[in-house]
Amino acid sequence: MDKNLVHLSKFMSLVLRHQPEIIGLTLDEHGWAEVDRLIEFAKRNGKDISIAQLEEIVATNDKKRFAFNPEKSKIRANQGHSLQVTLDLTPQLPPNPLFHGTATRFLDSIRQQGLLAGKRQHVHLSADVTTAIKVGQRHGKPVVLQVDTLRMHRDGFVFFCSENSVWLTESVPPQYLEFP
Numbered sequence: 001m002d003k004n005l006v007h008l009s010k011f012m013s014l015v016l017r018h019q020p021e022i023i024g025l026t027l028d029e030h031g032w033a034e035v036d037r038l039i040e041f042a043k044r045n046g047k048d049i050s051i052a053q054l055e056e057i058v059a060t061n062d063k064k065r066f067a068f069n070p071e072k073s074k075i076r077a078n079q080g081h082s083l084q085v086t087l088d089l090t091p092q093l094p095p096n097p098l099f100h101g102t103a104t105r106f107l108d109s110i111r112q113q114g115l116l117a118g119k120r121q122h123v124h125l126s127a128d129v130t131t132a133i134k135v136g137q138r139h140g141k142p143v144v145l146q147v148d149t150l151r152m153h154r155d156g157f158v159f160f161c162s163e164n165s166v167w168l169t170e171s172v173p174p175q176y177l178e179f180p
């Protein structure tokens with residue numbers, strides 16, 4: 001993806017996941033923004049985005065972070081919100097195990113508290129170690145924890161899989177985590 005599109009995609013993450021109000025936009029309870037309004041409000045705030053660029057971002061974004069509704073009149077982020085939105089995801093039986101990539105500096109706290117969603121709505125889990133390492137690297141020296149999803153599922157924890165294949169759950173208490 002070219003640099004300008006990466007820049008626009010980061011801007012879309014900001015307004016569609018965290019702070020739509022910075023351009024005066026509102027999202028509905030499912031996280032959808034009207035495409036026309038997004039374009040218009042972004043323009044008023046100095047960001048020119050064309051419908052063609054939005055389509056390219058939706059189609060080529062490395063992690064499929066965004067999706068259109070079938071009519072292409074609305075757009076939303078597939079996951080990663082700090083805003084309270086209902087993504088209408090259906091609970092699913094997760095693969096066992098799943099992985100969580102984090103940084104070594106968080107380990108003491110995670111040993112005590114388990115994985116917490118923090119500012120986001122969910123704890124994010126990866127289906128493979130390579131992805132988990134990439135996620136962890138964003139925070140420092142990466143370390144991958146293994147999550148016993150089978151036992152969590154048996155104990156009543158609910159898992160969702162986002163449109164872009166990120167596994168989501170509310171929290172992971174320490175007894176379900178395997179540390180390296």
Ligand code: HQG
Binds near residue numbers: 065
């Ligand atoms: C850590 C990216 C201390 C947690 C990725 C993580 C993902 C704790 C950090 C998505 C903790 C939160 C989310 C505890 C958790 N004590 N630290 N008890 N519990 N943590 O960015 O999972 O590029 O909010 O391990 O690919 O890193 O945005 O979560 O290190 O899918 O599309 O607190 O963001 O996707 O960091 O990443 P984040 P994350 P996008």
